[in-house]
Amino acid sequence: MNAKLDLKKRVIELLSANPEKRFKARDIAVWMTENYPEAAAAKMQKSGFIENQAQLLNQIVAEIGSNRPQWQKQLPQLRTTDGVRPRLFYWTEKSEAEEVADIESGRNLFVEFGAPAEHAAEPTATVVEKKVVRRSEHDLYPMLIEFMESEHNVRGQRIDEKKSSNKYGSGGNKWLFPDVVGMENLTDGLHPEVVTAIRESRDTRIRLWSFEVKLLINRSNARETYFQAVSNSSWANFGYLVAANFEGAETMKELRILYAMHGIGLIRLDEENPPESQVLVPARERPDLEWAMCSRLAVENKDFQQFMTKVRQFFQTGDM
Incomplete structure (x- = not known):
């Protein structure tokens, strides 16, 4: 031998x-x-x-x-x-x-x-x-919501694009809606007097998140999925591309190059144990929300309208 x-x-x-x-x-x-x-x-x-x-x-x-x-x-x-x-x-x-x-x-x-x-x-x-067992993309949404709430205090909600009006015709809403959105209470745990002071000063009390979810990202779809996340996260403070599997060193290299230009972060979702999921690349924060785009999304989609209702209620009451 x-x-x-x-x-x-x-x-x-x-x-x-x-x-x-x-x-x-x-x-x-x-x-x-x-x-x-x-x-x-x-x-x-x-x-x-x-x-x-x-x-x-x-x-x-x-x-x-x-x-x-x-x-x-x-x-x-x-x-x-x-x-x-x-x-x-x-x-x-x-x-x-x-x-x-x-x-x-x-x-x-x-x-x-x-x-x-x-x-x-x-x-x-x-x-x-x-x-x-190969899950569908829809199976990943509750896993992502569980991870973001347990590890990052972000309250997530599924956005079903099938509930959109589609009044712009076929393709009119392409890359418009994220799969999942989230809301983070920046005043959580603060003294009530501090929360009141922040409210009176109109300082930032909330950050909104957007997530595009895929089962697999490799070299063949890395750019397309990344720009999909760029497109449908333009309204939010943080945008993320989420996948159960990232395959290939060249894939991650390409995604990091795109991150340098556009700031969309990356999350690897652990299908077996969602709380053990990883933020591979933290998203770059946009300081201001794009309220005009939020308005369009709310007009077009009932799920997003409900999300905006929760945002309004938070500003009114401080409760999520």
Whole structure:
């Protein structure tokens, strides 16, 4: 048996034999050491600092991570999930546009592998298949609302664009309405006298948020979805593009470039545990609300009109 543990070759071997199935870097490392024990032993001996199996696995995981960007430039079939920890590796022959189409249509039920003993002193290669149920975009809205309220004190509300009047005809409301809006009480927890002083001074007591939600963002739809968020968040103090999955380092690079120009933030939504979702890039605050656009949205959509009613009631009573 070849005494060299060729990481790139082994990664391709495992992933290409299991297309669309997703593995953590540690799962790949465990598989390598158990399927190529002589090469793994030779790597441990040659290193001079690796003393046991756990350290060997940690080293292989680190090397997979450091080599990943270069491998992906060479191998377009090698994909990873970005903006999520741990990162998942998988192999696919689909184009990125086809991936988006599949996931939005509900056809993309994938299988994730996990090693239950990965934290043990001597982890095994035993893996358990975990079928990840593909949710619809609508399933993500309550998760986002839960995260924003629990972690950022933002009271969210769903905006259903189907409730719009569409009086401007087909396409007249395209990219006009966000999926979710939010309201943040800046006086929460302040002394009543301070709240009264703020009210009398007409200083800012509220910030409004806007969220555009997607199941998957990759290089094929990154710019389109970002500019959709730019368009339908123009009225708010904060605008966010939210996704359950950001895939590819180039995707995040492109989104960060767009952020520098437009200030729309990024949130990765944790489907399994919404409070553990992450603000990957904080949105840049707009100091003033665009009330004229709020008025148009309220005229066009009943959900947004109800949201504006809540805003008015807050200004009148201080209650959300």
